[in-house]
Amino acid sequence: MRIAYAYYLMADLEATCAEDGTIPPQEMEIIEIGAVLQSARTFEIVSEFQTLVRPVRHPELTPFCTQLTGITPADIAQAPPFPEALEAMKRWLSPFSDWLFCSWGDYDRKQFLQDCAFHGVAYPFSSGHLNLKAELSRVLGLPKRLSLGEALRYLGMEFEGSPHRGLDDARNIARIVRRVCQGV
Template sequence: MIRGMEQHLLNVVDVEATCWEGQPPPGQVSEIIEIGLTVVDLASLARVGRHRVLVRPRRSSVSGFCTELTGLTAREVAGGLPFDEACRLLAAEHRAGERPWASWGDYDRLQFTRQCRAAGTAYPFGRRHTNAKAVFTEARGLPKRPGMARALELAGLPLEGRHHSGADDAWNIAALVLTLARSGNWPCEQTR
């Protein structure tokens, strides 16, 4: 890839994690089971890559509630990568440590931080993170931060795919990022 083009790329990330209708069962913790990543070219204002990484949970299992919400089954994620390998893949194939990145809210960044710390795994991302939900809220002058599906409605954009699928949500968040960029509301330098 041409170095100049790389400077305009942004990784939009959305994760899905093990979850339960109430509290986690004893001994289980919420763990990332899917990483959705859409690459956005801020120069051409286009989504240029769509990726999905399944992650095998180590300290939890996929509940029926989780399958209903995300569409992910225990069998499906059992074939995923171990978390540390998924982090290495993000760094190697998606330049996660070099490219700025964005997520809808801070949940994804904090979940990676917690899980990397608990697993003793190197954090795969760099420091240039943008909370797209905060940028959208400020650009629209909204009194409170909307969820992604509501933000799509407000922007007049369709919800593509399944809500609570990491790959589909990253794709949809990228559409919101591009709407912000087209209107001049996306920050030029992404920071935490």
């Protein structure tokens, strides 16, 4: 899983959602960005970022979304809109160079692309993208791709924090990468 970068940017998004289809996938919007920057040499987390994001297409969170993420309408009421949140993330990343954008699956990359297009802002990840869900299956020779929780259990680890929260998910992804690359 080693690639010649100084850091891995583990990003995880939460987005507006509804179990009844009232928010179609092409209208989902990011409501939380969680990210960690992990050293590709030591596999230690060197920096973290988290922000909530105020959606505009479907500004009211569904009860399903709140139950899934724990993010409430009050939490996002004063959150910045996506362009401002993305700028804050870019400022956080600015002291670091030579990183690769990674996420658990391809959903996060596609959601960033969708929100960037909708808001008319440039996609910020020129380094490419590593789908860690696919990479773990490849490296371990697994016949199927595992969810984040399944991968942790497969490696004998427990989830730390709250599932479906961006920063906690990003931290757990970094733990998986460390375990697979270092065996610890």
